[in-house]
Amino acid sequence: MRYSFSGPLVGRRRLLLAGGAATAAALSPGLVWSAGAAGPVHRLKPGPGQVKLVGDGYPETAVWAYDGLVPGPEIRVRQGDRLRIEVTNALAEETTVHWHGMRVPNGMDGVPHMPRPPIGPGETFTYEFDALDAGTFWYHPHIRSHEQVERGLYGALIVEEREPIQVDRDVTWVLDDWRLEADASISGDFGNFHDLSHNGRLGNTPSINGRLPDAFPAQAGERIRLRLINAANARIFGLRFQDHQPRIIAIDGHPVEPHEPEDGQVVLAPAMRIDLILDMIGSPGDRATVVDEFYPRLAYRLVDLAYGPERLRDQPMDTPIALPANPVPEPDLAAAVRHEVVLGGGMMGSMTGAMLDGKPLDIRTMMRQGMAWAINGTASSGHVMEPILTLEQGRSCVIAMANDTAWHHPMHLHGHTFRVLSRNGKPTRFREWQDTVLLSPKERVEIAFVADNPGDWMFHCHILEHQSAGMMSTIRVA
Ligand code: C2O
Ligand code: CU
DSSP states (O other), rough: HHHOOOOOOOOOOOOOOOOOOOOOOOOOOOOOOOOOOOOOOOOOOEEEEEEOOOOTSOEEEEEETTTBBBSSSEEETTTTTTEEEEOOOOOSSOBBBBTTTTOGGGGGGGTTSSSOOBBBBOOOEEEEEOSOOEEEEEEEEOOHHHHHHHTOOOOEEEEEOOOOOSEEEEEOOOEEEBBBBBTSOOOOTOOOOOHHHOOOOOOSEEETTTTTOOOEEEEEEEEEEEEEOOOOOOOEEEEEOTTTTEEEEEETTTTEEOOOOOOOEEETTOOEEEEEEEOOOOOEEEEEEEOOOOSGGEEEEEEEEEEEEEEEEESSOSSSOOOOOOOOOOGGGGGGGEEEEEESSSTTTOOEEEEEEEEEEHHHHHHHTOOOEEEEEEOOOOOOOOEEEEEOOTTTEEEEEEOSSSSOOOEESSSEEEEEEETTEEEEESOOSSEEEOOTTTTTEEEEEESOOOEEEEEESHHHHHHTTEEEEEEEEE
16 A cells, blocks of 8 residues: 655755735726625634544654644535635644635635735634535645645535535545655655655555545445545546446536546546546445556555445436536637747756746756746746736636646646647547646647636646746736
8 A cells, every 4th residue: 555755855945935015916896706695604723633644553643734634624515605714823834725726806815915915823814705616626725835735734615516416425535645654744855856846745645535545335326426636735646446437527626528537547636626426336245446547657556445235226326417517608719819838847858947036047056946847937936926927807818838848737727717628739528627737748738718807816736846846827817
């Protein structure tokens, strides 16, 4: 179950936060934020905790957690509800909460100084926004994320459809990947240069819902809606469900035409979500193995599906599994403005240098400062920066991204949901709605969306070590 990792331990590196001036852009009215039904106030308290991550025979693991739980409490609301989440920071450092994938007003997005300052130790801030879209989302800090998320700060945010599809069980698996020492403590080598400049902090202990998993109990004939969330800093999961044929019904929360995954592998890059319909087609007493084989040489058994002695029904359910569409505006491709984005840097790359804090630097000097990546030739050292693009509010846009590196990058845009139009010039089959899109080494991907949400929005790689080492930018909608 455990496998080893290699890499020099270069020691800690602090994410350089650009201090001072907040760019509080004047916001013009855009999306209509209807005041939804007032639900209960949710409370979250990020702080230190202890969890039984590895299980019996091992000490507990010291973590940072929401309410002492990893994952944090699952927040579940219905589409159209108004969320109020009061966050009290019990950490010894600043934090924020970002509602990954939710289309929220700019000031509720949980990005430090953009435009709101982070939540200091002991301080409380209440986030408030409407759940416009149904689907599987998640929350996590957006400051020193490569350490705060890695230590256990993340949780699921589920927005139920007004009329959900029929299933026997609705189950969430928050996947993570920990780098643990032999005593089950978290390895303290956050942000070491090897992780920053290669494929991020891969761990040695995968977990489901904060536990090293063994068996997932199921029943013959059962239909499960399995909501997968990848909360790992860097690990891309590629799951196979042995002879089961799961069907994908949503990606990043948004409905997609139900289909079986390509080659039977459910690929989930960091921050991505996939909703599956999993029909338990085995017999009572069966055991089937879920294998993660994204990195073929490191394939391992993630968990067993363990059938109980009973059978729930003889024939699989045949009720519809397609989800109703979310109210995301359709981009007008004929009228769209087109922009290009190039991802550069990393080991074995061709980038020779980039702009950092307004100065051109060669790659060696950059790397000495813990920077390894750039977007359109600029490496970012913090959240406050000049936008790489300014989009007219309400305008449809196509962004053509080119990955000019030797590594994978899951690119995430805040405040919007985009269609993935093409990969390497070939139209995608489902024109999926996503908020995080994985680019393979050297791949080109086109996305399209309506820039309807005003503000400065993060556009960054969700391998959190890449994000800290420069692969972050801002797109302005004004
Ligand atoms: Cu999940 Cu910018 O974040
Ligand atoms: Cu990346």
